[in-house]
Amino acid sequence: MLRHMDHVDDEPKMHQLMKAVRTAVKKTLKKRAESVEYNALWLANMLRLLNNLRQYSGDTIYQSANTPRQNQQCLRIFDLSEYRQVLSDIAVWIYQGLIHLLERQLERLIIPAILEHEEISGLSGPSARPPQAGAGPQRLKQELSATHDHLHTFAVDQPLRLMIFKQLFYYICAYSLNQLLLRKDLCCWAKGLQIRYNISHLETWIKEHLAEYGQKSVEEILGVLKPITQAVQLLQARKSMQDVQSTVDMCANLTAMQVCKILNMYTPAEEYEVKVTREFIHEIQKKMQEKTGANPDKDPVSLNLIILVF
Structure with a gap:
């Protein structure tokens, strides 16, 4: 979806999508704050998304391990570095909550x-309490x-x-x-x-x-x-x-x-x-x-x- 938005240069939709991701993840985890499973799941998901955004960002530092085909699929117009920082902050927040x-x-x-x-x-004598089951x-x-x-x-x-x-x-x-x-x-x-x-x-x-x-x-x-x-x-x-x-x-x-x-x-x-x-x-x-x-x-x-x- 991001690649398509980048291809057609639809910046408003890109901003809308990234904000929706941030809002939806936080809303979900606030409802499930006491669930280890949900926190672990969304920590993994958020890091996977963050890594994908880095890999296909077009930044040279993240392209060294890419194949030529993957480099062709990198974003051409959008710079998502600010959103990557937002997602990184969310990942830290999820980790700390977990x-x-x-x-x-x-x-x-x-x-x-x-x-x-x-x-x-x-060892503790006859008065010691028996271990609790x-x-x-x-x-x-x-x-x-x-x-x-x-x-x-x-x-x-x-x-x-x-x-x-x-x-x-x-x-x-x-x-x-x-x-x-x-x-x-x-x-x-x-x-x-x-x-x-x-x-x-x-x-x-x-x-x-x-x-x-x-x-x-x-x-x-x-x-x-x-x-x-x-x-x-x-x-x-x-x-x-x-x-x-x-x-x-x-x-x-x-x-x-x-x-x-x-x-x-x-x-x-x-x-x-x-x-x-x-x-x-x-x-x-x-x-x-x-x-x-x-x-x-x-x-x-x-x-x-x-x-x-x-």
Whole structure:
């Protein structure tokens, strides 16, 4: 249709068509704002349209991969660069809406699945609550698998799928870590072991479902979970003065403030652990500040990991 309008030089109709596309997409998604399927579908559609407009724009930068036949089919009169920017902005808006929707769906599952689920029996004593049915890592993995299937079904581009999962696992890590830093009842050796086991379920899911993106991408996404992994390793590690340097090295992705807060809230097991001393915490803080130099506290984990540009 655009080619025909370009051929007959019907600029008013071209403007009418492009404005209608923008209005219709926004209207549809506002009605279906809570639908992952609709957001994924229109994200894929909008990017496909944007890529086609670039490919057939006639701009030299986008013609290098075209065949001679495709270059003959490029627009001759219209310059749609302004509309391409509009469509790019809409694609970013759809992406952000999709991410926020997915994060809201995951939020209610993260604490039960990562921090509270107790699959290893006998660690928390006879008074521990039995695990809630459907509230553990399995439920969280089902939600991630459903998202993975939706993105495949609607043919969302592979780099964008990878970006979405990187954002989601960053959110899972940040939300878990923030909650851990607020709850003294989670800061003990037994809970550290339970949480580490729960995280291993996510690591297994990443290796099984995201292997198609390549080993490097899998390692990058696994790396996103390092802050929460290191936090629970800190709960399990020895905390004597001889262990200061190894503790600092182990917590490379945590800030001094986060490490010190966990240590201050740590509750030792009465049978075999000694209390964490102030000297140990001060030495940890000193070493971490020396390691980071002029910026003693790295930026805290942010939930806005990715700034998307199409």
